[in-house]
Amino acid sequence: MPHSLAALALSMVSALGAAPTPSPPAASPPAVRYEPAGSERAEQARRLLKESGSLRTKIRxxxxxxxxxxxxxxxxxxxxxxxxxxxxxxxxxxxxxxxxTGISETEEADARAIGRRVEAALTAFFHHELGHALGTLEGLPDAEDQADRLAALTLATDRPEQAVAAAEARHLLAAGHAGLGHLAGEEESATFACLLYGADPARNAAIAKGGWVPAERAPSCAAEYQQAKSAAGPLIVKGP
Structure with missing residues (x-):
């Protein structure tokens, strides 16, 4: 299993057993609360976050x-x-x-493309934190690479229509920008993109075409996704 995937599988198997049985899922997905903003700039961010729907999930x-x-x-x-x-x-x-916005303007991208990228980045960030939550609540050791892989699995299950845009947003941020949480890192971005591409290579073909996953790795992404999904076992539960 390439790129630390074996370590993820071993950590899940050792923590959950060879045939893991998850705890009963919560009665509903996570509850979301938007607190008041203390400035006009923060209020703009609050509105953007709420209107984007990036914090919506059916993952239990x-x-x-x-x-x-x-x-x-x-x-x-x-x-x-x-x-x-x-x-x-x-x-x-x-x-x-x-x-x-700054990155996109250098590419002369239009406002619609910028909005799509921002929403996708917010969705990717939220699913990364959802990965932290999912892993630790099931008793797995908390780790960034594990959270990232679980993020790809939950996003592919919960928001498959966002897969291509999320991979693109992570790729654009991969070089590293201060204060952007856990969305930076070129290797991390490539793994995230690979798993999303592997979840549905036909639907997500733009990920490989865009070069967001290395060309030599792309043919193995479907297998990587299946291995990650198998390692996670029944951790990923989507509600109605």
Missing amino acids: LPRAVEVVARDCDGRSAPWDARESRITVCYSLVDRLESTL
């Missing part, structure tokens, strides 16, 4: 989890296992929008 977790969007600086970890809470700071939303 083994325990109730709250998702809170608030006016904060984002220095603390967005996933708080002790409080069972995912926090999304309006400052992060603002940085994502301004960074992707």
Whole structure:
């Protein structure tokens, strides 16, 4: 299994057993709360986040989890296992929008493309934190690469229509930009893109065509996705 996929599988198997049985899923997906903003800029970010629908999910977790969007600086970890809470700071939303707008304007992309990229980046970030929550609530050791792989699995299951845009947004941010959470890293971006491409190579062909996953790796992505999905076992539960 390439690119640390074996480590993910082993960690899941050792934590959950050879035939893992997940905890009963929560009665509903995570509840989302948008707190008031303290400035006009933060209010713009709050509206953008809420209107994008990026925090919507039908993925069920083994325990109730709250998702809170608030006016904060984002220095603390967005996933708080002790409080069972995912926090999304309006400052992060603002940085994502301004960074992707700047990148897109150099490409002379139109407003629609910019909006699509921002929404996809927010969705990718949320699913990364959902991956942290899902793993730790099932007793797995918390790790960034594990959260990233679970993020690709949950996004492919929950928001398949966002797969191509999410891979593109991660690719654009891969070089590293300050204050953008866990969306940077070229190797991490390539793995995320590979799993999303592998989930549906026909529908997500633009991921390979765009070069967001290395050409030599693309043929193995379907197998990588199936291996990751098998390793996760019944962790990924989608509600009605």
